[in-house]
Amino acid sequence: xxxxxxxxxxxxxxxxxxxxxxxxxxxxxxxxxxxxxxxxxxxxxxxxxxxxxxxxxxxxxxxxxxxxxxxxxxxxxxxxxxxxxxxxxxxxxxxxxxxxxxxxxxxxxxxxxxxxxxxxxxxxxxxxxxxxxxxxxxxxxxxxxxxxxxxxxxxxxxxxxxxxxxxxxxxxxxxxxxxxxxxxxxxxxxxxxxxxxxxxxxxxxxxxxxxxxxxxxxxxxxxxxxxxxxxxxxxxxxxxxxxxxxxxxxxxxxxxxxxxxxxxxxxxxxxxxxxxxxxxxxxxxxxxxxxxxxxxxxxxxxxxxxxxxxxxxxxxxxxxxxxxxxxxxxxxxxxxxxxxxxxxxxxxxxxxxxxxxxxxxxxxxxxx
Numbered sequence: 132x133x134x135x136x137x138x139x140x141x142x143x144x145x146x147x148x149x150x151x152x153x154x155x156x157x158x159x160x161x162x163x164x165x166x167x168x169x170x171x172x173x174x175x176x177x178x179x180x181x182x183x184x185x186x187x188x189x190x191x192x193x194x195x196x197x198x199x200x201x202x203x204x205x206x207x208x209x210x211x212x213x214x215x216x217x218x219x220x221x222x223x224x225x226x227x228x229x230x231x232x233x234x235x236x237x238x239x240x241x242x243x244x245x246x247x248x249x250x251x252x253x254x255x256x257x258x259x260x261x262x263x264x265x266x267x268x269x270x271x272x273x274x275x276x277x278x279x280x281x282x283x284x285x286x287x288x289x290x291x292x293x294x295x296x297x298x299x300x301x302x303x304x305x306x307x308x309x310x311x312x313x314x315x316x317x318x319x320x321x322x323x324x325x326x327x328x329x330x331x332x333x334x335x336x337x338x339x340x341x342x343x344x345x346x347x348x349x350x351x352x353x354x355x356x357x358x359x360x361x362x363x364x365x366x367x368x369x370x371x372x373x374x375x376x377x378x379x380x381x382x383x384x385x386x387x388x389x390x391x392x393x394x395x396x397x398x399x400x401x402x403x404x405x406x407x408x409x410x411x412x413x414x415x416x417x418x419x420x421x422x423x424x425x426x427x428x429x430x431x432x433x434x435x436x437x438x439x440x441x442x443x444x445x446x447x448x449x450x451x452x453x454x455x456x457x458x459x460x461x462x463x464x465x466x467x468x469x470x471x472x473x474x475x476x477x478x479x480x481x482x483x484x485x486x487x488x489x490x491x492x493x494x495x496x497x498x499x
Contacts (some may be wrong), residue, residue: 133217136195139168140273141266142419143313154189162319164485169269169320172277197320198270201226201278214275218243218267222260224298228279235279236292239271241308242299248367249353251399253433262304268311271297272321293323296331296351302338312348325349325389331397336372337378347388350425351395352381356405357413365405374417381421391423393459397429400441400449411452424459 137150147161167179174196176187202223203215212228214223221366222239245252246259271409272293279289293315294302301308308330314320315328331351332339356362360371369377381394396418400406427450430440441449446462453460 137191138197138264138266139164139194140196140198140270141264141268141307141310141314143265143310144317144319146310150194154193156186156189160186164423165317165319169273169276169314169317172273172280174198197266198273199267201274214271216240216267216274218263218269220420224263225277226297228275229395230289234291235289236294237272237275237290238297239268239311240297241268241295241298241301241304245299246303247300249333249355250365250367251355251401251430251436251438253436256433256435262307263299265307265310265314268307269314270313272311276321290321291323292327292329293321294329294331296329300333300335301330302332302335302342303342305338309342309346311347313341315380316348316497326392329395330386333366333368334372334377334380335368336380339377340383343380343384343387349389349392349395350381350384352377354396354414357410357417361405361410365401378417378421385422386435393424396423396425397428398425399428400446401430402441402445404438406441406445406449408448408452411449415453415456415458417464418458424461425453426463429463 138149139150142150142266144161144165147165148158151158151160151164163181163357164179167173171178173179176182176196178196179187179190182190186305199219200217201214206217207213210230214226214228216224216226218224222243224243226240229236229238241263242259243261244257244259272290274291275284293312295308295312312328312330315323316325322389325431326349327352329349330342330346331353333353339350353366354362355365356369359369359373362374372380385392385394398405398414418425427446429446430438432438432440450460450462
C-alpha cells in the first residue's frame with residue numbers, strides 16, 4: 132500500500148520544519164513554502180517558482196495542498212457571505228465572512244456539528260459527528276482569502292480578523308484548533324496579530340487552562356447566564372464546570388496570555404429568560420473580579436426554537452445597568468440573518484453520531 136501524502140495546508144511552522152527536515156530540504160524552504168501556500172494561495176508545487184525543479188518534484192511525490200471544497204455561496208443583503216464547505220467524507224460545515232468598514236471578519240468552524248447541547252443554538256440541535264483537522268480549519272481561511280483576494284479592486288486586506296465561532300466547540304478540538312491558529316498568526320502565512328484571532332468557548336475549564344499554557348489569542352466566553360441554575364439550562368456544560376470554576380479559569384488565562392487585556396463575555400438576549408434587570412445586576416456581581424467587556428447578542432431565531440428575541444427596549448435597559456457599573460458593553464448588530472448566517476444559526480450537514488436529532492423527533496412525537 133502506498134503511503135498517503137502529507138497535507139501541507141494544516142502544518143504550522145514547527146510541523147513544517149519537521150517535515151522539511153524529514154525530506155532532506157534546507158530549513159529556509161519552510162518560510163518559502165508557507166508563503167506560497169497561505170499568502171499566494173497556490174495549490175500546485177509547480178507554481179512555487181523559487182524552488183528548484185528537484186525540490187518541487189520531491190514535494191509532489193510526498194506531499195499535497197488539499198483544501199476542503201466550497202460548494203455554495205450565499206450572499207446577504209448586508210454584505211455578509213456564507214459558504215457551505217464540503218469535506219472529504221461528504222459532510223458539510225459552514226463558514227461566514229462579515230465585512231464592516233475596514234474590518235473583514237471570518238467566522239470559522241472547528242467541528243462537524245457540536246457535542247455541547249446549548250439550548251438556544253441551532254448548531255447544537257444538529258448533534259455531532261467529528262472534529263475537523265487542522266487542514267480543514269485553516270482551509271476555510273485559505274479559500275476565503277483566495278476567493279476574496281481575487282475580487283480586490285484596491286490594496287486593502289479583505290480578512291482582518293478570524294473568530295473561532297463557527298460550528299463546534301473549539302476547545303473540544305484542542306490540538307487542531309491551536310495548530311490552525313498558529314498558522315493564522317504566522318508572518319509567512321496570514322500574519323494576524325493575537326488580538327485579531329479570537330477563540331470562543333462555552334467553558335471547557337481544563338482545556339481553557341491548557342490553552343493558557345500554549346496560546347495568547349483573544350478569548351471570548353459564551354456566558355449567557357449570570358447564575359448556575361439558569362446556565363445549567365442554557366449551557367449544559369455548566370453542570371460539569373460551574374461558573375466559579377469558569378471565572379477562575381478566565382483569570383488564569385488573562386494572567387498568562389494577555390495580562391493587560393479583557394475577556395469578551397458573550398450574552399445572548401432571550402426574551403423573559405435571562406434579560407431582566409435582576410439578571411443584569413447578577414452579571415455585574417459575577418464579573419466584578421474578571422476584566423471583561425460584554426457583548427449582548429440579540430437572539431437569532433431558528434426553526435423549532437422555544438426562545439424569542441428580547442425587545443430593543445429590554446436590551447437597552449439591560450445594557451444601561453452594565454454601563455453604569457463600568458463595563459464596556461456592545462450590542463451586537465445582527466448580520467446575515469436572511470441567509471441563516473447569524474450567530475447561533477449555522478447548521479451545515481451532520482451525520483449525527485450522538486443521535487440527538489433522532490431523540491428530539493421521538494420526544495416531540497411523544498408529546499404530541
